[in-house]
Amino acid sequence: MQPEAVIFDIGNVLISWQPERYFDRVIGPDRRRALFANVDLHGMNDVIDRGGDFRETVYDWAETHPEWRDEIRMWHDNWLELATPEIPQSVRILQSLRARGVPVFALTNFGIGTFALAEPAYPFLREFDRRYISGHMGVIKPEPEIYAQVEADCGIPPDRLLFTDDRSDNIAAAAARGWQTHLFETPEGWAGCIVALGLLSVEEAA
Known part of the structure; x- marks a missing residue:
């Protein structure tokens, strides 16, 4: 799906x-x-x-x-x-998805003060359609409540959400709620997942 x-x-x-x-x-x-x-x-x-x-x-x-x-x-x-450097291919995937009209969200364990530092240093952090920042939510991954808050806010069925994270415990918690998931190990692997699901072409995900 x-x-x-x-x-x-x-x-x-x-x-x-x-x-x-x-x-x-x-x-x-x-x-x-x-x-x-x-x-x-x-x-x-x-x-x-x-x-x-x-x-x-x-x-x-x-x-x-x-x-x-x-x-x-x-x-x-x-x-x-x-917190450096940025991962260029991942940023390109984010921007290519947006150019295709695919909604892109952030779900991250990040402090209020640390995110305030990161945002001007990494302007692509402003490009998400929705941002779920744990410091503002008062709960962190992999606690189920943070995923429930995302579902309630965006209104998209869990099985229509695709989530990537580098931590297996965060991925397991999302999968338990029915989310589609990809354990991030390399940007190339993430690109392959995005292409396999028909969201981007190979060229757009490169």
């Missing part, structure tokens, strides 16, 4: 999100491994993605781990360096 709308995750689908790579470069792999072993930075980021104040959350976390204070604060102070 051909989808009526295509839903993109953002991190690692449209924009590379590899904080470990940033810290490897800045403090070195050994110290980075120690940092991530001692401080639950991804748990901190979940607080932000649920709507927690960006600066306050990071700086409070830093104060609970004073031996890592400077490194933790980098998560806030240098955030755009953690």
Whole structure:
């Protein structure tokens, strides 16, 4: 069944999100491994993605781990360096779908403050027909409520939604609700899915 709308995750689908790579470069792999072993930075980021104040959350976390204070604060102070670069083919697919008149939505775990930084840096984030940003919704993937909110807002039957995400747990939660899904591993694989469903030609998805 051909989808009526295509839903993109953002991190690692449209924009590379590899904080470990940033810290490897800045403090070195050994110290980075120690940092991530001692401080639950991804748990901190979940607080932000649920709507927690960006600066306050990071700086409070830093104060609970004073031996890592400077490194933790980098998560806030240098955030755009953690969320880079864009994934060009995925952006082209997004724009080609829009040019074809296919509705495109974003469903992403993203904080209010972090999205405010990302939007001017990545203008294509303004091109979605609808944006479902976890920080504004107060719930994160893979919790069922976030998918239910999308369904209620867009009014499209679940089996006519096509969703791509790089995390298998997020994909499984969407599939459990009847969504069509694609586990994003490479932009080429995502392009193949889009072409196979008849949404774009090979040339449009390249």
